[in-house]
Amino acid sequence: MSAEAGRPKLKSCLDCQKSIESVYTGGRVAVDRDERRLFAACGEDIAVLDLATGDKLAELKGDTEIVTAFAVKPDGAHLVSASRSLQVSVWSLQSFAVERSFKAHDAPIIAIDIDATSTLVATGSADNTVKVWDIDRGYCTHNFKGHGGLVTAVRFHPQRDRLSLVTASDDGMVRVWDLKQRKCTAVLESHVSIVRSIDFTHDDGGKYMVTAGRDSVINVWDWGRKALVRTIPVYESVEAAGLLQDRAAASFGPQHTRVVFSGGERGAIRLWDMDTGEELFAQAKELNAKHTFVDVIYLPHSQQLVAATSDQNLLFYDAVDRLARTRQIVGFNEEIIDLAYVGNAHTHIAVATNTEQLRVYDTHNLSCELGYGHKDTILALAAHSSGAILATGSKDNTVRVWAIDMDAPPTRRIVCIAVAVGHTKAVGAVALAHGTDVLLMATGSEDRTVKMWDLSPLRAAFEDPAGAALAAEGSGPTKLQTLYTFQAHDRDINSVCIAPDNRIFATASQDKTAKIWDVATGKQLACLQGHRRGVWSAAFSPADRVIATASGDRTIKLWSLSDHACLKTLEGHTNSVLRVEFLSGGTQLASTGSDGLVKLWTIKDTECVLTLDSHENKVWALAKRPDEAFIATGGADSTIRIWKDTTQQEIERLHGEEARTLEQQQALDNFLLVKDYRNAITLALSLDQPHRLLTMLQDAMAAPGRSGDGEAGSGSEEDARAILGSTAIDEVIGTLSPEHLERLLGYVRSWNTNGRFARVAQAALHCVLTQYTSQAILALPSAKALIAAIHPYSERHFGRLDDLLTKSFIVDYTLHAMDALGIDDSA
Template structure:
C-alpha cells in the first residue's frame, strides 16, 4: 500500500491489542433468525455461529463434533437450538450457555431437513434414509416415525396452528405428504412437482389457509390447505431454492394490493415477488454486473420487513421487503484467502479487502457490514487506496485494473462506483499503486507479464476532487478507458509490489527476481537497483520522512535501503519464514512486518530491535494496512481472518505511571505503618507489594522486641507475650492473627518467602517460626489447596518428607515443635540452613 506522506511527530509504539477480528461466520448451508429478530444463526463448517443481528458481533459459537452441520432449527421461544451433523447425531443446545444439553442418534443417514413446531415441543427431521421422524426436544425421544417417501426427504414443515398437529414433508421425487400426528398416519399425498421440492411455507395472516411449495422444477404451487387441493401453478423459469409469503399487503410501489405476496429466490441470484391470486410477477431485482452468485436460502424477518438471502459464495444480503427490494446491508460469511487491504473512507472507518474472489469488499470497522462491488471478471490480486480514502485501484487476474470511487455516506447501491478501466497488460496484474495528492494523477501497475505501465488519471480529476460526482460521471458512458504514459519491462520475473514515493518523483518495484528497482515517475527511466536479498522480494515501501525504502523478502529478512546510493543500511532478522509485507510507522522511526510464519512484528529502526510480536493469525499474513494517524493497523491472511489492532502504547504508559504512583503511595503508607508500629497493616501491605525483605525486617524487629520483653517483662503491652508463649509465636498476637487470616494468594506468597529465608542459616529461625504460625492456624486441606503447596512445603521440610509418603501426613503429624527462640536448641541447622527434626524424639 502506498504511503500517505504524513510525517508528523509520532510517539514510538510498543503495544498493540486486537480490538476486533473479522472471521468466517458462514460457509454455506442453513441460516436462521430468532423469533425476536435479535440473533442470527449461521452454519460455519462443523460449528454454528451466533451473531447479534443488529451489530454483527459474535455472541457465541456452538462447537460441533468435527463433522459438517447438515441442518439446524431454532425453537420459537428462543431457548434451544437443535442441530444435526454428518455424524448422524442430533444435538440440543442451550442458547444461554451455548452448551449441549443432550445428544442422540436420529437416522441411519444424514438429516437434510428440519423444523420445530409452534409450541417449541417437537422437532421434525427428514433424512437421506427416506424417513421422517418427530422428536420430543426436551425429553429426547422419538414420538413418530413416518415412512412412505421414495427418495431423500428434502423439506419438512409443521402447520402453524398449534392445535392442528400436522406435518408436511417433501422429497426429491416431487411427492408431498401430509401427516396427522394425532392419528399417526399420512392423510394426503400431493402430486404436482416433478423434481426436488426445496421449500414449504404457509400464509401467515390467515392461520395457514394457503400452502406454498417450490422446487427445482421451476414452479411455485399454491395449495388450499383445507381441501389439500392445488389452486395455482406459477412458472418461474428458474430452479427455486427458497420461497415464502410476506406478511401484510404489498406496498403500492410493487403495483399490487393483494393480501398474499410470494417471494422466491434461486438460480438467477435475484429476489422475485409474485401476486399469489393472479400468479403474475410483480417485481424482480436486476442482477449486478459480473455477479455470479445464486441464492441458496432466504429468511423472512416480518418485524423488520426484511429478506435475508444467503448466496452460493457465502454472503448474507439484506433487502427491504417494502422498498422495492433495495439492499440495506451485507454480511460476508467467508473471505477465502485475504490478499491485500487498505483503509478507505473519508475518516478511514472502512477497510477495502481483496480476497480470492472477483468482488471488491469494503468492511465497516465498526461491525460486520460489508459492501460488495462487482466489476472484475476474475480474482482481485492487489489494491491500493488514495490518501483521501475516496479512490481505490484494483488489479486482477483478468489482466485489467479498475478505479473505484467510494462514498460510504451514499445510499447502499451507490457507495462504490467503478469510474475507470485500465486495459493493456497481457497477464495478471499483481501490483498497483496510486500517486499521492491530486497534483499528479497517476497509477502504476505491475504484471505477471513483467512489465510496468504508468496510467494517466487526469480524466478523473473531477472524481478525485469530489467522489460524489462518480455516479453521474459514468452514467450512460460507463467507466473511462485509461491511457498509458509509458510501458517497459521492469524485471525478469513476476512483479510482486509497486510503491510511489510521497513526493511522487520516484517509484519502486519488487520482484521474484530477488531485486527491487527504483524508477523515475515522469519518464520511467531506471534510477537504481536494490540488490542483496537471496530470495524473491515480496514488498517495497518508502519512508514518509527520510530518503530510505524498506523491502521484505522470502529470505526471512527485512532490509532498509538508502535512496542516495542504493546501499543497504540495516537488515532486520526475526521472522521464521518469508517476510511478506513491511511498512513504516511512527514518522519513519519504526517498521511493522508480516510473514508466512503468521506473525506480525514491530521494529525500532534505530536499534534494529523487535519491540513486540503479535501472534494471532494461524497462517500466512499477506495483507497489512495502516489507518491515517496510525491509531489502528489491520492484518489479513491465508486464515481468512482480518485482525484490527489498536495502538495501546499511550494506554500502557498511563497504566504504568498509575501503577508507579500507586506503588509510591503504598510505600509511603508502609513507612507510616512501621513508624507507628501498626504491624498488622504493615504485613498485609508488604505482602501486597511483594516485598519479602521489608516483611522479614518487620518480623525480625517484632521477634527481637518480644525476646527483650521476655527477658525483662514489663506488662506494658496487653496481649503481647514472650517468644516462649504459645499465644505469640511471632512475638505479637496481632501479627499471629494477621498470618492466620491471609487470603490464599497471600498465604502462597508468604510460604514462598519462607522457602527462600529457610535456605539462609541466619534467617532459618524466622522461617521456621513463620511456618509454625501458619501450620497452627490453617488446616492441611487449606494448604493443600494452594497451587504450589507440594513444592513449597517439600522445599521447606525436605527431611520430613523423606519420612512421610503423603503431603497431608507432613502437614498433620505432630513432629512440628515450638520454633520460638527458646526452643531453637531442640533443633539442628544443617549446612544449607534447612531445619531437620529428629522424628525419634517427637514424643
Template sequence: MSDEDSRKLLIKTSFKSIKTIESIYTGGKVDLTADEKLIVSTLNEDIIVTEMETGRQVHELEGDTEIVTSLAVKPNGQHLVSASRSMSLRVWDLASGECIRTMNKAHDAPVIVMTIDPTSTLVATGSADASIKVWDIDKGYCTHNLRGHGGVISAVKFHRFNNKWYLASGADDCTVRVWDLQSRECIAVLKSHVSVIRGLDFSSDGCTLISGSRDKVVNVWDWQAKKLKATFPIYETLETVGFVSKKTDFSAYDGKPSSEVFYTGGDKGTVRLWDLGTGKLIQEQEEESNSKHTISDVIYLPASQNLVAITNDQNILFYSIPQQLKRIKQVVGYNDEIVDIVYLGENETHLAAATNSEQLRVYDVETQNCDLVYGHKDMIICLDRSKDGNVLVTGSKDKTARIWKINLDAQDYSEKYVCVGTCVGHTESIGAVAFARKSTNFMITGGQDRTIKYWNLRDIKFDNIGNASSITPYQPRSLYTHQAHEKDINTISIAPNDRLFATGSQDKLAKVWNVDTGDLIGTCKGHKRGVWCVRFSTVEQVLATSSGDKTIKIWSLKDFSCLKTFEGHSNSVLRVDFLTAGLQLVSGGSDGLVKLWTIKTNECVGTLDNHTEKVWALAVRKDEKMISSAGADSVINFWEDVTLEEQESELREKEEFIVKEQELQTYMRKKDYLNAILLAMSLNQPFRLLGLFREVMESRNENDLESITGSPAVDKILADMTSEHLEKLLGYVRDWNTNAKHSNVAQTILYAVLSSHSSEELVELKDAKEMIEGLLPYTDRHYQRIDDLITQSYIIDYTLQAQE
C-alpha cells in the first residue's frame, strides 16, 4: 500500500486550522498605500490592514468602540490617520500597527472626510460641525481652523499652486470654498450646485477645479477668477470625481482625448471616464450582469493606472484604464452568511462560496484572491460541481439554477466563468442542487416549491467555450417533475453510480429515488426534526443524514432501516459527509463545531472549534488532506489533516521516553545522582525523584557532613536550578510534605533551596507563596534546623506581603 493509501485509510483524529478567509470591510472609507501593497479598510469600529498581493491580514487596529468615520494614508506610507464617532483623531504607525498619537475632541461633531497633503505633513479634516481643521500629523497640533460653510463638510482637497498651499472644500450647503492656508482666508466661494458636494480635484496645471455633486453634474471652475467655465451633465447621483494623470496610456482607445480626463462614480454603479475639454464620455466600464451595486468612492492609483471602485455591497473592484476599464481584480470585503462552499478545478485550487449574495465568489485557496461572478438576480443558496471540478451549478432565490463552465487557467477573466445553461421552471427558490457524479449528462434540483426536477444536460457542449459575452446560455429541458415532500427541500445528493438520488426535507424525511424514472424507491423515517443534509457513501450501500434533532443517522439502502445514530452536537446538524473510504463522517452544526466520527465505534474522535456561529457548509478535498468549513460568522476555515504527523510525533516522544528511562536506570545503578536527578526532572517523575533524594540522604558519608542533602554535587544542582525547574521542584516538595513518610526528605530539599536562593529570587516564582504556606505546618515536627527554615520562610512571606 502506498503512503497516500495508508494516509487515506488512517482514521483521522486531528485537524488544525491553517488559514481563514475573513471579512475586512463592512462599509465606510477605504484607502491604499501609494506603493499599492496595502489596503486599509474599516471593519465596524476597527481598521484592517491587508496585504494586497496575498490577502494576508497585516494588522487589525483596534478601535475605540465607536464606528470609524474616516481615514487617510500618508502618501509616504508611514502613517495612517483615522477618525471615529468619539470625535478623536488617531495616528497609527503602519509598520508596527501601533497607535502613536491620539488627538481627543478634534471637532465638536464626527469627522466626515479627510485628506493628507502630498508632502505627508498635514491632514485636513472636515466635520459635521461645519468646520475644517488642518493638523500637523507628526507634531499633533491644529494649525488651521477654517469656518464659513453652513453645513456638514463633505469634500476636502489640498492644492499647491505657485509655491503656495490652498485647500478646497465642499459641503451640504451646496457651495465650494477655496482657502489660502497662509493667510487663513477664504478666497473664493463657488456657487452653482444644488445638492451636496461629493468630490473635488485640481487639474495638472493647477488652474482648473472640478466639483462633483449629487445634483448629477460636474462643474468646471476657474477658481482664481471665481468663474464657472462649464457644467457637464453626468446623469447619475455622484459620490466621487477626480482627474487621472496626463501620462496615462490611452493607446487602446478610439482617438486620444482632446484634453485632461476625469473619472466619476455614483449610484449608476459604473466607473466612467470623461473628456474635460468636451464633456463627452470617453469610456464606461462594462456593466456587470444583474449587478445592483452603487459606487461610494473611487480611488485613483497613478502607479498602476487603475481605478478602484468601492461599492455599497462591500466589494473593492479594480479597473485598468489602459485596458478600457476592464475589471482586473476584486477584493471581497464582507461575505455575510456563507451558506455553501465547493472546491473547483481539477487540482481543487479554488473554492466557490455562496454568501447571501447574488454574486458567486470564487477564492484562490493559496492567495485568497477572489473573483466575483455575476449572473443571478437574487441570492445564491446552494452549489454543486462535476466530478472533475470544471462544471459548477448554482441554485438561487431567483428560482433558477445556472450551469457554469470553469476554466481557471484562462487569462481573460470573461473566459474563466462562462454561464452555459440556465434552468428555468421552479416556482419558488431553489434550495438544493446535485450534479451527476460520473458524467455531465444531468442534474437534479429541488426547492421551496417542494418539487424535484431532472434536467437533461446532454445538449450542452462543455468544450471549446468562448468568453461569456459570446455565449447565449442554453435552457435545458426538465424531463420529469415530482412533488417530493410536504415541506421545503433542503438537500439533494446523487449516488456515486448515478442510478439513485436522495432528498432531505423539513418534513423530517429523507427519500431515495430512481434517477432515470424519478420513482420513489424508499423513505427513511426516524428523524424528529427537518433533514438538513443527505450523503451517499462512496463504498457501502448506505446513506448518511443530518437533522435539526441534533443527530446524524446512517441508513441501509437495502431496506431503509436506521443502522446507526450519532449524538454529540448540541444543536442542529446542518452538514455531513463521508471520510476515509466511508469509515468516518465529518459534520458541522449550529453549535459552531465541526466534528469527526468513526462509524464502527460510534465515537466522536475529534472536534474542530474555530467558528462562532452556525456551520452551514463543509467541503472535503479529494485527497481528504484538507476540509473547509464556513458559516454564519462570515469565516471560511481551512483545516489540514495532521493525524499522521501527530501520531509520528507521539511515537517519537515515546521512543525518546524509553531511551531516557533506560538512561535513568543506568545513572541510578552507577549512583550518578547528578545526572539521574536532572533526568528525573525532565521526565516529570516526582516519585522517582523522591527516591533519588532519599538515597542521597541515606548514603551520606563522613566527608559530606557539611552538605545539606548529603552530597555537595546535589547541593550545587539545587543552587544552580533555573526558575522553571525550581517551580516544578517546589511543587513536588509541597506534595511530598503532605505525607509524614516523605516530609523529612521534603524539608531537607526545601532547606537546601532556601539556603542557596535569595528570597527575592523565590518571590518571583509563580505560586511561591502558596507552595511555602503548604510546607510550613509540618516543619517544626520534622527537621532539627527548622528555626532557620521558618525564618527564611517568613522572610519570603513578609516580602510577598510587602510587594502586594
C-alpha cells in the first residue's frame, strides 16, 4: 500500500487555465466612466480589459485594418472606432457587436471625441477636415473646414450648454468652433508644431484650457477671452497632458489648486502648477528603460494616471501618492523565448521576450512587473528551486542574477544582485545548481564556450533574498568570478542543465551533439552522438541516470548516463523539437516544437498520451511548477498558455460517468422488465444504444399478438394494428424530442443496410412518417440525407426530398412500405 502511495501519478490531461496574450500594440487607450473597463488598440482589433485584474473580457474584432482612433461614450453604452479602411464603427458595449458602420472621411481619422451628453461624436481626419456626427441616428451634423494640415486633436468643451468644439492640427493652429453658429469663432496661434492634447479645468466650468504638443511647451488659455495666459516650457516633446482634480492637486500642497500632468519622450510623468508654471514633481525613469509615453489618461475616481508606453506597456501610477507605481499591464510580448516559475510560492512566471526587460507575471491576475538591467534582449532564464533567485542570459554578453520578492514594495520586487561578465557573444543558455549546498552557475554562449561561475558570494541572498535586494540597492550588484572556462562545442550552445546531484552537467549544441561534463573540473565525460540536426534542449531525469535531448531532427532521445548509449527514441513531432522536460518523477516527458504542438509522453511505452494544439507558431518555452500542478508554454505567437494538471479530476469524472451509465443500464433493464416502453426507448436513445433499441423493437414486433405476415394473433386488437407491435411504442416514437428523433433516423439508416433488420427499419420509418409533419422532419439538420439513405425509392420515384415530405408523399410512401412489409393497408 505504501509503495502504491509513493508511486508518481501519470498525467494524461492538461487544461488551459489562463492565457497571456497581446492586448495593446500602441496608440491611445481609453477607460469607461465607472473605471471598470480599459480599452486598448491591438492591431486591427480593440481589446476590452477588466481594469482591476487585467483579464481580457472581450475583443472588438476589426475590419482587418489598423485602428487609428476610438473613444468611449460617457454613458458607457457605446464605443466609436475608426480604422485605416476609413470606416467608423459604433460598438455596443453590452453585446460587443457593431451596431452601425459608415464612411466618414476621405483619409484616416486621427482623433475622436464624444460630448458630455453622449450624443455627438467629433472626428478629425488626415483630410484636414473635422466632422460632427449624431451617434445614435448615424448622420453628419457639421462639416468644418479651415485647418491647413492633419487634424491631430479634437475636444468638446465640458459645459453641455456651450456646444463648443476645439480642434488642433499639425501646423500648430488651434481652432474653436461654435456648433450653434456652425462656424469657427477663434483661431489660437502659439504652438509651432503638432498639438497632441487639449483639456479644460474641472472646478470652474472649463474657464481655462490647456494645450500641449511636440513643440515642448504647455499653453494655458483663458477660455472666455480666447487669449494665451501662460506658456510653460517642458523641454520635451509632449504626447499627452491634462489637469488633475482637487484631491490629487492638493497632495502637493494647498497652494497648488490647478496641477497639469504631462508625458512624452522622456518616458516619465511630470507635474506642473498651472498658475505659476513651476514644476512640482518629475518621476525618476527606470534604469536602462528606453520607452517614451505615447498617451497618459487620468482616472478621477481612483486617482490614478495610466501611461501607455512606446514598448506597449500600460503603467499605473497613484496620482495622490507622488506618482508611486501601483501596477502595470504588458500589452505586447513579441516572441516568447523562455519561461521560469518564480516567487515564494511559485505563483509568478518570469518571461524572456524580444526585449531587454525581465518580465514577471502574477498568474492570478496577470499583472506584470518589469526588471531593468540588461542592455539587449534576454535569451535564457534559470530559476532556483526556492523561486527567490533567478539568472538571465542576454545578447549583451552578460548574465545577471536577480532577487525576486513579489511581496516587497514595487521598486524592490525584482532587484539585480549580481552580474557575470566574460562571454564575448550572446549568452543563450544558463543553469543554476540545485539546493544551497553547492552554489554554482553554468552558462553557454554563441562564443561556443562554457563558463562555471562561483555564486558563494551570494550565499546570503539565497538565505535572505529581501536583505540582499536591499543591500544591492545601496552597493550595486556583485561582480561574479569564473571557476573555469573552456570551448565546449564547434557551434552555438543552445542549452545547459545541471544534474540533480550537482556532480555533472550537460550542454546541447547546434553541432548535433550533447556533451556531459564534470562539474568540479569541467572535464568532458561523454559525447552523445546520434541526432541528425542541432540539439536544442537537454534535461536530466530527477530519478534515474538518464538524460533526454530534443533535436531539430524531430526526435527526442533518451540516453543512459552509465554507458552513454541511446535507450529510446521518441518520434511524433512534425518539426524541430525545441524543449523537453521530465515530469511525474521521471516517468513522463513534456516537449514543445516548431510545429506549435505541446506533447506529453510516457517513457515506459514511448507513447504520446496527449497533444495540445493551442499555439499558432513555434513553442520555444516550457516551464513546470515544482509541484507540477501547472505547466507554462510560450512561443513565437506572443502567447503564454498556463496548463493545469486535471488528470485526477478527469479520472473522477470518468468514474462518475461510468457509475451513472451502470445505473442507467440497470434502469433500462428494469423498464424493459415492466414494459415501460416510454422510459426504455428514451433511455436507450439517451445512452446511444442502437442494438438495445433494435432488440426491443424486434421483440415487440415478434410478440404473440402479431404474426409474421402482419395478421392479428392472440394479442390485443390495438397492438395488432400497431406499426411497431405495440401502441405504447408507437406513441413514444410519435413524441420524441428533435434530438432523439434525428438519432432514431440515424439508427434506421444503419439497420436498413442489413437485410435481417430491414423490416424493423422500414416499420420504424413508417411510424415516424405517419406521426410527424414534413416541417418537423425537415427541421432536423440531417433529415434529407438520412431519409434518402434509408430507402433509395423515395428519391428515385418522387424527386426532391423537400418537396416529398408532404401529406400525399407520406401516404404513398407508407402504403409502399406496408406493402413491402406485408402489412394489410385496410387497417
